[in-house]
Amino acid sequence: MRAYGEVLATPGVARIMAAQLMARFPQGMYSLGLLLHVERTFDSYAAAGLVLAALSIGQGAAGPLTTRWMGRWGTRPVLALTLVVAAASLLAIALVPMGLAAMTAVGAVAGLAMPPITPAVRTLYPTMVTQRMLSRLFSLDATLQEIIWVVGPVAITFVSTQIGTVEGLVSAAVVQVLGGVWFILSPEVGRMRIPPSGKRIGGVLKKVPVVLVVVTGMLLIGGFAASEAAVVSVFGHEGFEAGMVIAANAFGSLVGGLALGGVIIRRRSLAIRIAVCALGFGLACLILDFWWLALMFFLAGIGIAPALSAMSSIVAATVRFSDTPEAYGWIGSGQLIGAAVGSAAAGILIDWQGPIGGFAVAFVLASAAAIVAWVLRHRQPDLTQGIGEPPETAPIELAR
Structure with a gap:
């Protein structure tokens, strides 16, 4: 914990972390909120699924594009514009009576305009702390x-x-607007200057480590989406047990992230951390009992935050500063695709084989992510001495 205290003691880090968490908080609210609202409006889960799909497709398509705009037009203007459009679109869905087609179109606009807070803050972090931290x-x-x-x-x-x-x-x-404004007005965001990328869009995908992170992230998040569908099928939509099991997964991720935050990231680390997730999903197939599933989801969760942390570190050590926003945008798009594919595949297998089919999809996808990370471990950057050369605007730690 002392290591985290040193990080948070760095000027501006605690404030930026709190602001971006508040700005991103609605990510955990919109999907379920839209599901409940659209289903109640049209009395149809199919209609709700259509609007949610439009939102996700919009987010996935816009991720790499809006992140590049930050280098061309500036971080603050892009974040402010997307925040206004996204919030206005979602408020329109909530407050303005409209048909399903119109609501689907507005949902797509909301997805396209979702502020790229995550790529922005992960591009900002290397400018705030030394490479050692x-x-x-x-x-x-x-x-x-x-x-x-x-x-x-x-x-x-x-x-x-x-x-x-x-x-x-x-x-x-309202939470999104308040958090977004707080983040946008932060001095560190105002001072960040991202040089325009000299590559065409998608050029960053020519780097093997970036493709590795996009693919493993897509498969891993697809596995988690499939596992959530399987848990819901075990306990039903009305059972509080499903929520408790999923919460156990998040708690495991919290514990794993805090425990492994100071551990050196080696070339095999990403594969091992993802393998822990796969192990939890595989063992969940054995007993469809609440306590067993909660324990196995806790186990699977131990690997998720450390794996995501390793992915961010790989990108920071591989990609030029001007290209990091787009790289993180592709990662986010890959994860959205993975979540959609994982949920769909799990639904098909659940209808065919019951909840075990959903857990099997989760195990296969997470295992595939671990195998890809292991096979391509030698193409990952060497992070045993920390992340390599700092980006153009990062603080440099001077030798005494």
């Missing part, structure tokens, strides 16, 4: 983001079911 900062960020996925769904469910779905979406939009 950067891996720890990425680990802390990946660990604390679990708060989004534990508290967010609970909060939106409570507001939507106890007060109303309109109020649920409005509350999520």
